[in-house]
Amino acid sequence: MASPIIDAVTIVKDYGAARALHGVSLQVGAGEFVALVGPSGCGKTTLLKILAGFEDLTGGSLSIRGDDMAGVPAAARPTRMVFQKLALFPHKTVADNIAFPLKLQKVARVEIEARVRAMIDLMHLKPEYLDRYPAQLSGGEQQRVALARALVSKPSVLLLDEPMSALDAKLKKSLQAELKKLHREIGTSFVLVTHDLEEAMMLADRICVMRSGRVIQIGTPTDIYYRPANSFVAGFIGETNFLPVRAEPAGNGAMTVTSPLATGAPARLAADHVSPSLTPNGTALLVRPETIRFLDATGENGVWSMTGMVEEYFIKGSSTQYRVRVTGLDAPVVMDLAGSIMLPAKVGETVRIGFDPAAAFLLSE
Numbered sequence: 001m002a003s004p005i006i007d008a009v010t011i012v013k014d015y016g017a018a019r020a021l022h023g024v025s026l027q028v029g030a031g032e033f034v035a036l037v038g039p040s041g042c043g044k045t046t047l048l049k050i051l052a053g054f055e056d057l058t059g060g061s062l063s064i065r066g067d068d069m070a071g072v073p074a075a076a077r078p079t080r081m082v083f084q085k086l087a088l089f090p091h092k093t094v095a096d097n098i099a100f101p102l103k104l105q106k107v108a109r110v111e112i113e114a115r116v117r118a119m120i121d122l123m124h125l126k127p128e129y130l131d132r133y134p135a136q137l138s139g140g141e142q143q144r145v146a147l148a149r150a151l152v153s154k155p156s157v158l159l160l161d162e163p164m165s166a167l168d169a170k171l172k173k174s175l176q177a178e179l180k181k182l183h184r185e186i187g188t189s190f191v192l193v194t195h196d197l198e199e200a201m202m203l204a205d206r207i208c209v210m211r212s213g214r215v216i217q218i219g220t221p222t223d224i225y226y227r228p229a230n231s232f233v234a235g236f237i238g239e240t241n242f243l244p245v246r247a248e249p250a251g252n253g254a255m256t257v258t259s260p261l262a263t264g265a266p267a268r269l270a271a272d273h274v275s276p277s278l279t280p281n282g283t284a285l286l287v288r289p290e291t292i293r294f295l296d297a298t299g300e301n302g303v304w305s306m307t308g309m310v311e312e313y314f315i316k317g318s319s320t321q322y323r324v325r326v327t328g329l330d331a332p333v334v335m336d337l338a339g340s341i342m343l344p345a346k347v348g349e350t351v352r353i354g355f356d357p358a359a360a361f362l363l364s365e
Contacts (some may be wrong), residue, residue, distance in 0.1 A: 005030050005065060005156055005189045006051060012059030013046055013213075020046045021214045023060065028157070033183050035200035038210035038238070045161060047210075051191065052081045052159050066158055077102070078156035082163045086146040087185060088134040095130040101153040119148035121354040122182070137320050139218045140171045147179075151186065160192040164199070176202055199238055201225065206362045209233050224287070229277060230364055235287050239334050241292070243285040247278075255362055257285060261328045264304035267357035281286040289321070289336040294344050295352040305354040308333060310345045324353055 006028035013021040021043045026035050035045040049055040050062065051217035053074030061166050062069045065078055074081075080101070088097050098119055102112045120127060123144035134142050143163060150158055164172045180203050194200050200207050201221045208218045209229075228234035231242065245257045253271030255278075295305055308326035318339045323332040333353060337344070345351050 003030070005032075005068070006191070007063045008047075008051070008060070009062075010060040011047070011050060011057060011062065013043070013050065013055065014058040016112070020213050021050075021058075022160050024210075024213070024215050025060075026208060026215065027219070028189050028191060029245070031187045031189060033192070033203055033205045035204035035207045036210060037194060037196055037197060037207060037236070038216075040195075042210040043213040044208075044210050047055045048081075048159050048161055048191065048193050051157070052079055053077050054081075064301050073093070079159055080150035080153065080155040080157075081159040081161065082150050084162045084165060086134075086142055087273055088142060088146060088149075090134055092133070093130065094125075094132055094134070097134070098146055098148045098152050099151060105153065115152050116148075119152050122151075122185075123148050124172065124178070130158045134237075137176070140166050140175055141166070143175055144178075147182070152189070155188065157189045162194055172196075172199075173266060179203060201237070207237075208238065209338065226363055227272070227275070228286065228363065229275065229284075232282065234361075234363065239289055241287040241331075241333050242291065243287055243329075243360075245283060245285045245362070247283045257357065257362060259285065259304065260325065262304035262306050262357075264354075265302070267304070269358065269360070269362050273358070273361050275361070277364060279363065282364055283362055284364070285357065286363055287355055288360075289334040291359050292333065292335040292339065292353055292355045294335075295354045297352070300354065302356060302358075304357050305352055305353040306333070307350065307352050310347050310349045310351055312347060313343070313345075324351060326353075 004027040008024065008026045010025055011021050012023055030097060036047060038044050046055060050057060052221050056275040071079060095116055098116045098208060099112050102115060119131065121346060125144055127143065162173055162358060174200055192203065203220060206220055207224045209216045209224065211232060217233050224233060224237050234240050243259055243261060245259045246256045247257045250256045250268050251272060255269050255271060255274050256266050258266045306326050308324040311323045311325045314321045320337050320339055322335040324335065325332045335353065
């Protein structure tokens with residue numbers, strides 16, 4: 001990355017004897033949307049607070065727009081933060097909430113009024129909301145006011161700490177779409193902390209997966225989902241299946257794989273379907289649920305097949321998820337099929353399922 005807006009290098013954060021971050025490095029480009037994901041306690045919110053200036057570094061370095069942030073307080077940084085609980089002032093009107101950062105900067109009153117109205121338009125809020133108080137707004141409207149307050153001072157980076165976690169599912173989907181559109185329109189760099197993996201996949205240009213205070217993998221949503229660094233990333237980002245296989249080098253980084261649990265000819269996986277950190281032992285084939293389907297009695301060329309019993313299914317509307325118990329696997333095989341009014345199989349039924357192994361990914365188990 002030529003000139004990142006954020007350049008965090010081997011950041012360490014200790015709380016007494018407990019180490020929260022173990023040498024975390026992260027770069028965020030101009031206009032980029034990066035999501036930080038990981039299990040609770042992995043350090044993603046701590047990293048966000050360090051970027052914002054609410055926490056000090058124990059070790060490492062942080063620069064924003066090329067300037068060293070050592071000793072720079074939160075208010076003096078070119079960043080703004082939207083908190084999980086929004087932190088709107090309940091005793092101030094919407095207009096005063098949005099204008100608050102500009103008043104601290106002693107911006108002229110005429111310019112403040114113009115920029116507040118511009119934010120109202122950008123957030124699709126009605127002009128009459130300017131005289132209302134946060135308690136008189138819905139959750140989605142409060143969310144927009146919090147975003148407007150954060151953006152009105154034109155920061156280089158917007159930091160978001162799970163700002164939509166308390167919203168209902170339908171409203172969350174709507175605001176996610178608006179947030180992505182807003183990011184595209186204003187061109188500000190966004191860094192989002194979220195527990196919602198689907199949200200990260202939908203919104204981010206790149207996803208940073210963290211575990212126990214360390215960065216495990218940084219990549220595009222496609223890379224994270226289809227080419228995970230290891231089984232932890234694969235299992236954390238969406239449901240998946242791991243099939244035991246034997247792997248042999250096939251030249252140019254490719255591998256030939258066979259499995260004792262699947263019927264089919266040995267498959268050659270291209271180099272981009274093989275993990276760069278593959279170890280000689282303990283390999284597994286990552287098979288995503290949407291790549292598996294039911295097979296008829298004749299089978300198909302180039303497809304690996306397995307026989308099992310339908311353990312359960314879940315109708316999700318646009319898709320139906322099946323769980324098929326296959327002998328030799330500890331966990332049932334998960335399949336995601338396109339939704340249909342007709343169910344292709346019932347609980348307790350013996351079925352044949354299959355997938356194209358060339359579309360799978362080989363990694364260390």
